[in-house]
Amino acid sequence: MKKYFTYLLKKNLLPLTFLTLFCIIVYVIPIWNQNYSFWNDNYFTYFAEHGFYPYLDLHYSKISLALGLIAVFIPILVFSYKMNKRSVDMHYSLPLSKTKVLISHFLVGLVLMYGAYTIAYLLGFLTIALNVRHIHLIYYLWLYLASLIPAFILYSVTAFVYTRANTRKDGIISVIGAICLFALVYSLVDNLASSNFPNANLAFGEGSLFPFRVLYVVSEKLGDAIKNGKVEYWFSSTSKTVILDDAFILIGAILWTLLSAGATAGLILMEKKSKAENVGQISESIFCYKLQIPAYTTILIATVLTIGGGMFIFFLIIFMAFIMTIVYRRTIKIGNKEAIILCSSIMASVIIYSIVYLIGKELYPPEEIDSSTVSMIKNCLF
Numbered sequence: 001m002k003k004y005f006t007y008l009l010k011k012n013l014l015p016l017t018f019l020t021l022f023c024i025i026v027y028v029i030p031i032w033n034q035n036y037s038f039w040n041d042n043y044f045t046y047f048a049e050h051g052f053y054p055y056l057d058l059h060y061s062k063i064s065l066a067l068g069l070i071a072v073f074i075p076i077l078v079f080s081y082k083m084n085k086r087s088v089d090m091h092y093s094l095p096l097s098k099t100k101v102l103i104s105h106f107l108v109g110l111v112l113m114y115g116a117y118t119i120a121y122l123l124g125f126l127t128i129a130l131n132v133r134h135i136h137l138i139y140y141l142w143l144y145l146a147s148l149i150p151a152f153i154l155y156s157v158t159a160f161v162y163t164r165a166n167t168r169k170d171g172i173i174s175v176i177g178a179i180c181l182f183a184l185v186y187s188l189v190d191n192l193a194s195s196n197f198p199n200a201n202l203a204f205g206e207g208s209l210f211p212f213r214v215l216y217v218v219s220e221k222l223g224d225a226i227k228n229g230k231v232e233y234w235f236s237s238t239s240k241t242v243i244l245d246d247a248f249i250l251i252g253a254i255l256w257t258l259l260s261a262g263a264t265a266g267l268i269l270m271e272k273k274s275k276a277e278n279v280g281q282i283s284e285s286i287f288c289y290k291l292q293i294p295a296y297t298t299i300l301i302a303t304v305l306t307i308g309g310g311m312f313i314f315f316l317i318i319f320m321a322f323i324m325t326i327v328y329r330r331t332i333k334i335g336n337k338e339a340i341i342l343c344s345s346i347m348a349s350v351i352i353y354s355i356v357y358l359i360g361k362e363l364y365p366p367e368e369i370d371s372s373t374v375s376m377i378k379n380c381l382f
Helices: 003-012 014-030 042-051 061-077 085-092 098-131 138-164 168-196 211-228 241-272 289-307 311-327 336-363 371-381
Strands: none
Touching: 003 014, 003 098, 014 061, 061 098, 061 138, 061 168, 061 211, 085 098, 098 138, 098 241, 098 311, 138 168, 138 241, 138 336, 168 211, 168 241, 168 289, 168 336, 289 336, 311 336
16 A cells, blocks of 8 residues: 555555645745735834824735635546546456545545645745744644644545545535535525524624635634734634634534545545446445535525525526436436425425524514514524
8 A cells, every 4th residue: 555655655656746836836935926025124113103004914814715716626636546447447447445445545645635735735834934034933833733624624525425426427516515505505504594593693704614714714813813913812802793603613623624524534444345346337325416406496596485596597597407307317317206305495495484483483573673683683693
């Protein structure tokens, strides 16, 4: 396994180079092009005496975005061998178990991801350290270490979902669907709460269950600490809205951590049952179209019922569900099973909306709600 891992690593040196260049273009070049003259000793002393400081963009959100993108792209690259019949036959004929072959590819992917990120991050750090004084460079280390975990979460979930598909196209569509699904769930919860409990003032931040959001929040909080030397921890704000937002971000972080652990274990354990003859066939895994099509149909229709969108949007969602079913089944003929699933998804969305609407109407009517009720609802939520 060690020799095979070394072979794969050498084979992927060119992709590593391109990934590193991508991170450098996104993150390091903007840092190189900045003007740092206002952060020398004379200017800094003047600004400090007058109670304000010159603007400094550390571009930490850019490197976090680059890390998130390559964390999704690399599994598609390193596990592409599972999407070609001839390639699968060759890899499965190696004097290694299928599990060891997969683990080798998984580890090489991690080296590519962390290697490209580390090189670009180090170049950005050295540029800032050599040109800017009076900032707290120690937080660069904490920001680097803290960003590794969200990146692994994205990488492992992407790797698991992608390898459940039997073709490259199905894998890419399933990965995009899996990443965005929980963000839509959160959006639906937000819309249901704000529409049916308007007097409860339940306001949440955007995209708290979106996996990229966790990576962004980590970079935002620790990135700001590089400049001001203070970390703004979760739940440190006195704003109820910010506390609710932090609560959902924390829930999202815990959720995606559990999903990552399950995805990593599932990726390794389920490889023993993988069969070469499945390559190119219809992707029947529950983690692909089979679950995602009804889930998206239910969530989107419930959202339309909540915020309003007209019959055109309603039928557009149903039409897109039919299109994705055709992509899934690879035929324009929709069977009874698919029709029943689609109808069930529509009914589920109506039921979800109706239940929340009735609760909001009966328990929290606008004319009866008061400040104590608002306080009770917020206390129950966090």
